[in-house]
Amino acid sequence: MAIELFKTFPHVLIMDCTYKTNRYKYPLLEIVSVTSTKLTFSIAFAFMDHEYEDNYTWAMEKLKSRMTHKYPGVIVTDRELELMNAIQKVFSTTSTLLCRWHISKNVLAKCKKLFDRKETWEKFMLSWNLVIFASTKDEYERHLYELTLEYHAYKGALNYVRKTWLNDYKKKFVAAWTNRIMHFGNVTTNRAESAHAKLKRHLESSQGDLESSWTIINSLIELQHVEIKGSFEKSLTLVQHNFKPTIFRELRGVISKSALNMVPMQSQLTHKIGIDKVLYGCVIRSTYGLSCACEIAEFMVHGRPIPLSIVHLHWTRLQVVQSAYDGVSSQVTIKLEMESIYKMFYSKPEPVKLVLKQKLR
Structure with a gap:
């Protein structure tokens, strides 16, 4: 059912590695997505002996081989360069976003120690957030100029946020650019992080082999699917009284x-x-x-x-379908109805055709 869910909700992928899940100390790459009811579901897991670009490329190619629909619209990751390179190689037309939460966490780790007063540091972070959440390019430039002007004495912090994040990656996490991308509110890898936490709670020990780990992973996936089906039923049956x-x-x-x-x-x-x-x-x-x-x-x-x-x-999408994009065969079709519409359309004069076409938009 994981593949069927993936076919139903293929637009957003969230990827992240977790550790200490097996006796071999292999990192585990987990790929998740989100349903129409905002529930997380697991798509794929990959144990890798190293976090090299070739390993990630192998995982992306395996994922791509299971796709019978168009490629994902958005992939959200941390700034794991090898993974980012592999995604660009395999899914070159997909928009990639960087986790805002991890960026803020890194800025905290690298820059807080450079400030001598807590009050100054907190004001700096407030100004930094204004840069991140700027809704237009002009607003972004203005907030960045104000940040640079006000904290010119803290060159270490300014150099870090500019050189490490803004110069090369601003389009992947600053709202002025991400607000143009259909991401359904997924701008962090928190869903993958939460999935990691649930998995580790069920594993209980990091000394299991790959087979025992898979057994537990499979059980977790089954629980996800039960919860997701329940959320679909609620959306279909719950009466909303507060809408005009x-x-x-x-x-x-x-x-x-x-x-x-x-x-x-x-x-x-x-x-x-x-x-x-x-x-x-x-x-x-x-x-x-x-x-x-x-x-x-x-x-x-x-x-x-x-x-x-x-x-x-x-x-x-409030049910798991066999495929969201790849034309599954069915005994129920609208072929005759579509042919009738075509005949009607082309029998009309040009001005009427234009009116009909406008109504269909």
Whole structure:
């Protein structure tokens, strides 16, 4: 079922290594993803004798060989250069993000000791976070300039954040760039870290062989699937009472409860910003594939419900299908209906064709 889940939710992959899971001291690469109900599931595990680029490339090639659908849209990792190189080699068209949490952790480890006062250090971190979460390039440049100007006396810290992170990797973790990527809110490797913690609790000892480790891994995967199926059923059957029927009626019972809970929060912003896309930025549209406040405002003005067609397919998947992309054969088809639509379309004059095409967008 892990492969079927992967085929159903192939867009985001999160990768991270963990240690002390077996007597051979092999690092264990775990690859996880996330469902429409925001639950983590394991896709693949790989024991490797070394964390070399060739080892990671082998693991990525094995993963790729199991894909019968398009490649993942996003892969989130730590700044493990060998892994990053392997991903670039095998999945060259996939967007890669770096874990913000680990970046902050590294900045803390490397820079805190360079500050003589706790208050100064805390203000520096506040300014650094303003750089990370800048929503536009102009805002990023402004906050970076202010950081450089205010802490010019702390050259060691400034050199570290610029040379180690910003110069080469800002597009992989600064919001001004990541806000343009459909990552469904996954900008850290925390899901993989949590999966590691659960695995180690069940292993109890790091002295098992590979076979015994796999037995426990398999049991954990089975538990994941039970929980995931339960979350799908809740989204399909739970009645939502707090939604205005006119706006949300097409979404209830057909998108996940997790997604449905995010949409009303956007609708609450419509009273503040209306349909001003410049003011809001439509981040939830570009990163989650859900209706943003300005879109909802337009539907409210015209008294129309939010159409399911503008919700990303990720949120509509509430069952494990055999394949999300690869054209599984079925006795039920719409071939005749599509042929009828084609005949009707091409029988119309050109102006009518243009109107029909516009309505289908």
